[in-house]
Each structure stands twice: as structure tokens, then as C-alpha cells.
Amino acid sequence: MSINQGIKPITTEEKENLTIGGCDLKELAKKYGTPLYVIDEQTLRTICKEYKSAFSNYKNIKMMYASKALCTGAITRILDEEGFGFDTVSAGEIYTVYKAGVDMSHVLFNGNNKSASELELALNYKVGRFSVDNFHEAEMLNRIAAQKKVTADILLRITPGIECHTHNYIQTGQIDSKFGFDLSQIDDIISLIIERYKNLNIKGLHAHIGSQIFELQSYHDEVDILVREISRINNKFGLKLNEMNIGGGLGVKYTNNDTPPSIEELAKAVTDAMHKYSTEIPTIYIEPGRSIVSTAGVTLYTAGSSKTTSNGKKYVAVDGGMADNPRPSMYQAEYTAQVVNKINYTEKETVTIAGRYCESGDILISEISLPKLEAGDIICIFNTGAYNYSMASNYNRVEKPAMVLVNNSHSDIIVYRETLDNLISHDNIPDRLRKYD
Ligand SMILES: Cc1ncc(COP(=O)(O)O)c(C=O)c1O
Numbered sequence: 001m002s003i004n005q006g007i008k009p010i011t012t013e014e015k016e017n018l019t020i021g022g023c024d025l026k027e028l029a030k031k032y033g034t035p036l037y038v039i040d041e042q043t044l045r046t047i048c049k050e051y052k053s054a055f056s057n058y059k060n061i062k063m064m065y066a067s068k069a070l071c072t073g074a075i076t077r078i079l080d081e082e083g084f085g086f087d088t089v090s091a092g093e094i095y096t097v098y099k100a101g102v103d104m105s106h107v108l109f110n111g112n113n114k115s116a117s118e119l120e121l122a123l124n125y126k127v128g129r130f131s132v133d134n135f136h137e138a139e140m141l142n143r144i145a146a147q148k149k150v151t152a153d154i155l156l157r158i159t160p161g162i163e164c165h166t167h168n169y170i171q172t173g174q175i176d177s178k179f180g181f182d183l184s185q186i187d188d189i190i191s192l193i194i195e196r197y198k199n200l201n202i203k204g205l206h207a208h209i210g211s212q213i214f215e216l217q218s219y220h221d222e223v224d225i226l227v228r229e230i231s232r233i234n235n236k237f238g239l240k241l242n243e244m245n246i247g248g249g250l251g252v253k254y255t256n257n258d259t260p261p262s263i264e265e266l267a268k269a270v271t272d273a274m275h276k277y278s279t280e281i282p283t284i285y286i287e288p289g290r291s292i293v294s295t296a297g298v299t300l301y302t303a304g305s306s307k308t309t310s311n312g313k314k315y316v317a318v319d320g321g322m323a324d325n326p327r328p329s330m331y332q333a334e335y336t337a338q339v340v341n342k343i344n345y346t347e348k349e350t351v352t353i354a355g356r357y358c359e360s361g362d363i364l365i366s367e368i369s370l371p372k373l374e375a376g377d378i379i380c381i382f383n384t385g386a387y388n389y390s391m392a393s394n395y396n397r398v399e400k401p402a403m404v405l406v407n408n409s410h411s412d413i414i415v416y417r418e419t420l421d422n423l424i425s426h427d428n429i430p431d432r433l434r435k436y437d
Contacts, residue, residue: 001262002047002050002260002262002263002264003043003046003047003050003263003295003296004047004250004251004252004253004260004262004263004291004294004295005253005259005260005262006253006295007253007254007255007256007295007336007382007383008020008295008298008382008383009021009040009042009043009295009296009297009298009382010040010042010043010046011040011042011043011406012040014343014344015343016343017340017341017343018338018340018343018380020038020040020298020406021038021040021041021042021406021407021408021409021410021411022406022407022408022409022410023038023406023409023410023411025038025298025300025340025378025380026340026341026378028300028404028406028411029300029302029340029378031411032402032404032411032413032417033402033417034300034301034302034319034320034378034401035299035300035301035318035319035320035324035401036299036300036401036402036403036404037297037298037299037324037384037385037388037389037401037402037403037404037415038297038298038299038300038403038404038406038411039070039075039293039296039297039385039403039404039405039406039414040296040297040298040406040407041078041296041405041406041407042407043295043296044075044078044292044293044296044385045078045082047263047291047292047295047296048063048078048079048082048083048084048292049082050263050264051063051263051267051286051288051292052082052083054263054264054266054267055267055270055271055286057267057271058267058270058271058274058281058284059281060281060282060283060284061283061284061286062085062283062284062285062286063083063084063085063286063288064084064085064086064087064106064108064245064285064286064287065079065084065085065086065087065287065288065289065292066087066248066287066288066289066290066292067086067087067088067089067093067096067097067289068087068088068089068093068289068387068390069289069290069292069293069294069385069386069387069390070289070293070297070385070386070387070388070389070390071092071093071096071097071390072096072389072403072414072415073096073099073100073414074405074412074414075293075414076096076097076100076102077100077101079292080097080100080101080102084106085102085106085107085108085128085285086102086106086107086108087108087110087248087287087289088107088108088109088110088127089109089110089111090111090118091117091118091121091122094107094109094118094121094122094125094127095121098125104125104126104127104128105126105127105128106128107125107127107128107129108127108128108129108130108131108155108245108285108287109122109127109129109130109131110131110133110157110206110287111131111133112133112134112157112178112179112180113133113137114133114137114140114141116140116144119137119140119141119144120144120148123144123145123148123150123152124148128153129153129154129155129203129285130152130153130154130155131154131155131156131157131206131245132154132155132156132157132189132200133157133179133180133181134180134181135185135188135189135192138189138192138193138197138200139197141154141199141200142193142196142197142198142199142200145199145200146198146199150199151199151200151201152199152200152201153201153203154200154201154202154203155202155203155204155205155206155243155245155285156180156181156186156189156190156202156204156205156206157179157180157181157205157206157207157208158180158181158182158183158186158205158206158207158226158229159177159179159180159181159182159183159207160183160207160209160221160222160225160226161183161225162207162209162218162221162222162225179208180206180207183229186229186233187233187236190202190233190237190239191237194237202239202241203241203242203243204230204241204242204243204244204245204282204283205226205229205230205233205241205243205244205245206244206245206247206285207222207225207226207245207246207247208245208246208247208248208249208287209222209247209249210249211248211249211251211289211290212249212251212252212290213249213250213251214251214258214259214260214261216261216265216266216269217269218249219246219266219269219270219273220269220270220272220273222246222247223244223246223270223273223274223277224273224276224277226244226246227244227273227274227277227278227282228277230242230244230282231278241282242280242282242283243282243283243284243285244282244283244284244285245284245285245286245287246270246284246285246286246287247286247287248286248287248288248289248290248291249288249290250263250266250288250290250291251290251291252290252291252294252295252383252386253295253383254333254334254335254336254382254383255334255335255336256336257334260291263291270284270286289386289387290386290387292386293385293386294383294384294385294386294387295382295383295385296385297383297384297385297386297388298380298381298382298383298384298385299320299324299325299380299381299384299388299401300340300378300379300380301318301319301320301353301364301378301379301381302318302319302376302377302378302379303316303317303318303373303374303375303376303377303378303379304316304317304318304319304356304375305317305375306351306373306375313352314349314350314351314352315351315352315353315354316351316352316353316354316373317353317354317355317356318353318354318355318356318364318379319356320355320356320364320401321354321355321356321357321362321364322355322357322359322361322362322395323355323357323392323393323394323395323396323398323400324388324389324392324400324401325364325381325384325388325391325392326388326391326392326393327387327388327391328363328364328365329359329361329362329363330391334365334366335364335365335381335382335383335384336365336368336381336382336383337353337365337368337370337379337380337381337382338370338379338380338382339370339371339373339377339378339379339380340377340378340379340380341377341378342370342371342377345371345372347371347372348369348370348371348372349369349370349371349372350367350368350369351367351368351370351373352365352366352367352368353365353368353379353381356396356398357395357396357398358396364381365381389401389403389415394418394423397423399417399418399419399420399422399423400415400417400418401417402415402416402417403415
């Protein structure tokens with residue numbers, strides 16, 4: 001079984017309390033406070049190795065971790081040590097991986113509206129590839145590269161017209177997507193680059209069809225389209241494009257209803273399609289995000305107030321919610337949880353885990369069967385490694401949680417909990433409004 005096919009980190013054990021990476025989660029909650037993001041290093045490293053081994057039969061493969069899923073210095077170091085490159089989408093992500101010591105030729109810059117200053121920073125840091133998304137960006141990148149007297153190696157992001165059955169907001173490859181060049185625009189942009197944009201060097205095409213994907217046929221179709229387009233472009237324009245980026249998207253198992261394919265099955269679908277449709281062995285970039293970090297991460301919360309409504313619905317509120325995990329309120333994402341300190345309790349009740357934020361929609365889990373909760377109990381929500389911290393906000397002016405890395409019964413802080421002073425550190429009260437100096 002692939003790690004993305006399990007709900008919990010691989011080191012999870014049920015002892016007196018729940019433990020991960022040999023660390024008692026109740027003790028972690030006591031030491032670092034809650035809410036607390038916990039990342040299991042062994043799960044993270046094992047899944048990286050799984051990806052590398054699954055694709056090892058294809059010689060020109062480049063693994064690029066989609067850092068948007070979770071981007072911090074320590075996570076970057078681990079992915080770098082495991083031999084991954086980085087898909088980045090902002091100056092912030094580029095800066096994070098640069099400061100973590102990544103060889104910038106292993107970095108790719110994606111995004112549908114990169115600013116001039118971001119493009120300039122990426123050129124200064126010599127990122128390896130730009131995935132050019134639209135005409136505006138192509139013109140701007142060429143102009144800035146020309147000013148710097150450098151050439152930018154680029155992929156062209158295309159919209160392949162593939163709809164996969166995932167949430168609307170996380171589908172990106174369908175025809176009316178905001179991302180990439182329509183297939184009907186490809187020849188125009190290539191002609192422009194050949195004739196006018198002399199500081200852009202096209203290496204290949206890029207597509208990303210969505211996230212939390214369970215259907216391997218979508219990848220098969222995507223490879224088919226990319227291979228056909230590359231060969232058509234090479235024939236028509238006499239070019240030698242030989243790189244294709246198939247994006248990320250492999251799903252994970254948040255609850256027992258989720259049945260994602262294994263990494264091995266994904267690799268087979270992609271490489272089979274390559275061998276079926278292509279006579280060459282182009283370089284394939286793959287950009288997994290969620291399937292790399294999701295299962296390695298959990299979030300710990302402390303139970304607080306509770307309420308039973310007149311029609312019998314029981315809510316238990318925790319000390320976090322939509323600001324540290326916006327996914328349930330954003331796209332009705334579902335999760336699984338356990339009570340850390342009540343592992344062996346057999347008597348259960350159905351509760352809704354509510355967040356602490358001032359929105360009725362701030363519900364982390366609707367109707368889950370758990371041991372009877374009391375204030376002070378520690379709840380562990382699984383599979384929160386991806387798109388939780390990276391999408392976190394300071395809604396209600398609440399400090400963002402800390403993050404710890406656990407391994408071999410040891411824990412290290414990798415993101416400090418924000419303080420109240422952090423929260424006001426960017427405020428400015430104009431002199432005429434000041435009460436205190
Ligand atoms: C271009 C691109 N590549 C890779 C990813 C990562 O996708 P996932 O986290 O589903 O693997 C995304 C996510 O939105 C993306 O937009």
C-alpha cells in the first residue's frame with residue numbers, strides 16, 4: 001500500500017495515548033501548546049522514496065515538489081535531501097527554497113499572474129525553468145531577461161481540456177480554466193517567441209489537470225495530449241522541444257470514502273502512456289504536492305466548550321478551525337480524527353467538531369463518532385500536512401500555530417507559534433491618531 005492510500009502517518013501507534021514518530025501526542029500538546037501542526041519525518045521521507053522508486057524505470061524523470069502544499073525551511077531541506085526539485089509560485093516560495101540552500105537550477109517558477117518584480121527576482125536567483133502562462137507574462141519575461149542580457153528557459157503552460165472529477169476549485173485543466181494557453185493560442189505564442197522574444201528559450205510544455213485526483217485515465221489522456229502537441233509543434237516550427245511537465249494532483253485518503261490510486265499505479269499510467277504515444281524519451285517533470293506532505297501531517301487541538309442543540313445535535317469546539325485549516329469551509333473537505341488521550345475508550349458518541357472562529361461555517365468535522373469529549377481532551381485530525389499551514393490566515397487576529405517535526409521519539413520546532421506582537425508588527429498608527437508614544 002502506498003502512503004497516500006493510508007489515513008495516518010506510518011509511525012502512528014496506539015499506546016496509552018496516541019503517538020507519532022515515537023512522540024506521545026498528549027506530551028507534545030503540553031510542551032508546545034495547541035493548535036499544533038505535527039509532521040512525521042519518516043512518513044515524509046518514505047513517500048519521497050516511493051515516488052523515486054516508482055518512476056525509476058523511466059530515465060528522464062524530474063521530481064519537483066509543489067511547495068505550495070507546505071513551504072517552510074525545514075520541509076524544503078528534507079525534500080532537497082530526498083533529491084526533489086521545487087515547483088514554486090511566488091517570490092516568497094522562491095526565497096524560502098533559496099534561503100534553505102536549494103540549487104536554484106532545480107527550481108521551476110509557475111503561476112498565472114507573476115509580477116515583474118517576481119520575474120526579476122527569479123531571474124536574479126537563476127531559477128531553472130519558468131512555466132510561462134500567458135501572452136502578458138511572455139512579453140514581460142522576455143523584456144526583463146533582455147535587460148539583464150540573459151535567456152530564460154521556459155515551458156509553456158497549456159490548458160489540455162481535461163476534466164477530472166474533483167472539486168471545481170481544484171480542477172485546473174478544463175477548457176475554461178484561468179490557467180495557461182488554450183490549445184488554439186499555442187501557435188501564436190510560439191511564433192511570437194521565435195520571431196520577437198529572443199530571450200526566451202522554449203524547452204517544452206506544461207499542464208496540470210487538478211488536485212485530489214483518483215482517476216488515472218486523466219493522466220493517460222494528459223500525456224497523450226502533451227506528446228501530440230510537442231510533436232506537432234516540433235514538426236510545424238522545426239523546434240526540438242523535449243520536456244513535458246505533467247503537474248501534480250495525485251489524491252490522498254482523508255476518510256475511508258477516499259480511494260486514491262497508489263504512486264506505483266500513477267507511475268505506470270504515466271510511463272505506459274509515454275511509451276504508447278511517444279517514440280522519444282522526453283524529460284518528464286512531475287509536481288506532486290498534496291500526496292507528498294498530506295499524510296505526514298496531523299493537527300492537534302484542545303477541546304473546549306460544547307453545546308447540544310434543541311434538536312439533539314452536539315457540538316464540541318476546539319481552539320483552532322478555519323484559520324489553521326480552511327479546507328472544510330472552502331471546499332467541504334472531510335477529515336478523520338481520534339482523541340489522543342482516550343484511545344481505549346469504547347463508549348462513543350456522535351459529535352460535530354466546531355472551530356473557534358466567528359463563522360457558522362467554521363466546522364472542522366461534521367458528525368464523527370468519538371469517545372465522549374471533555375474540555376481539555378486532545379483531538380488529533382489526520383492528513384493535514386498539505387494546504388493547511390500554507391493556506392492559514394490570521395482571521396479574528398489569532399496567532400498561527402507552531403509546527404513540529406517528529407522522528408525517533410524526538411521533536412523539533414520547525415515553525416514558531418506566532419505571538420500577539422507578531423500580529424501587530426505590521427500595523428502603523430499615524431501620529432495624529434496615536435495615544436501612546
Ligand atoms: C501547477 C501545479 N503543479 C502542482 C500542483 C500540486 O498539486 P497537488 O498538491 O494536488 O499534487 C498544483 C496545485 O494546485 C499546481 O497548480
